Structure formats: C-alpha cells, structure tokens
Amino acid sequence: MVDISEIRTLVNTYEDRQTALLPVLHYIQDKEGCIPTGMTILLADLFNITQAELKGVLSFYHDFKDQPPTGRVFRMCRAEACQARGSEALAAQAQEIAKGTDTAVEAVYCLGLCASGPAADIDGKPVARLTAEKIAQLILQEPAS
Numbered sequence: 001m002v003d004i005s006e007i008r009t010l011v012n013t014y015e016d017r018q019t020a021l022l023p024v025l026h027y028i029q030d031k032e033g034c035i036p037t038g039m040t041i042l043l044a045d046l047f048n049i050t051q052a053e054l055k056g057v058l059s060f061y062h063d064f065k066d067q068p069p070t071g072r073v074f075r076m077c078r079a080e081a082c083q084a085r086g087s088e089a090l091a092a093q094a095q096e097i098a099k100g101t102d103t104a105v106e107a108v109y110c111l112g113l114c115a116s117g118p119a120a121d122i123d124g125k126p127v128a129r130l131t132a133e134k135i136a137q138l139i140l141q142e143p144a145s
C-alpha cells in the first residue's frame with residue numbers, strides 16, 4: 001500500500017500543489033494497479049478538493065481504475081493515426097483472440113507511437129506495427145515474469 005508520506009514527498013516536489021494531482025494519481029496507479037477507493041478521502045483532503053471533484057478527475061481519465069486488473073491488459077490505440085492504419089479492425093480481432101483468456105482488451109488514445117502504428121501496449125509494454133498475427137502472439141503467450 002502506498003504510504004501517505006510518499007505522496008506528501010511527491011506533492012512537495014511541485015511548486016503548485018494542484019499540478020501534482022495527476023502525477024500523484026499515476027504514482028498510486030503504478031504502485032497499486034488502481035486508485036483504491038479508501039484513498040479518495042485522504043487525497044481530496046491533501047489536495048483541498050471535494051471528493052466529487054476528485055471522482056470527476058478519476059472518471060474523466062479512463063486509465064484510472066478503482067480495482068486492480070485481474071489479468072493481463074492489452075490496450076489497442078484507437079486514435080487517428082492508428083485508426084488510419086486499421087486499428088479498429090485489429091481491436092475487434094483482439095477481442096475475439098482474447099475470449100477465454102485472462103486478457104482484457106481496452107482502448108487507449110495515442111501512445112506516442114503514431115509513426116509506428118497500429119500500436120498498443122500489453123501490461124504497460126508498448127508494441128507497434130501490429131498485425132492480427134502479432135496480436136495473437138502477444139495475447140496468447142505467457143506473460144514475462
């Protein structure tokens with residue numbers, strides 16, 4: 001569990017406390033795999049915002065989850081450059097490939113790999129120049145430990 005002192009230390013590296021909110025949320029998400037609902041009161045208090053405001057931020061950014069993933073996560077880029085290279089069809093194929101596995105297929109909107117699309121990430125690792133065959137390999141292979 002992320003310790004509040006770690007969060008306070010991170011917040012103190014920012015001149016303006018409010019600008020630390022997203023980095024803090026990413027920090028917690030990276031460590032916990034989610035933003036535990038038990039932390040929302042503490043975070044709202046730390047940032048001097050209401051819980052409703054915090055929930056607004058959390059629901060706006062789909063990357064923030066309230067539960068850690070139960071399996072692998074394959075996120076297919078659905079932004080314009082990847083769409084132009086067929087990501088919509090590949091996402092549908094990924095959904096089919098993932099049936100019966102513990103891999104969740106989600107959408108993401110630009111991973112910064114536009115020139116190498118269609119792109120995705122699997123368990124946070126970026127992958128590019130995807131084809132249906134590559135996607136099948138990624139989803140069906142055992143996760144690296």
Ligand code: FES
Nearest residue numbers: 077082111113114
């Ligand atoms: S549009 Fe897909 S990585 Fe940028």
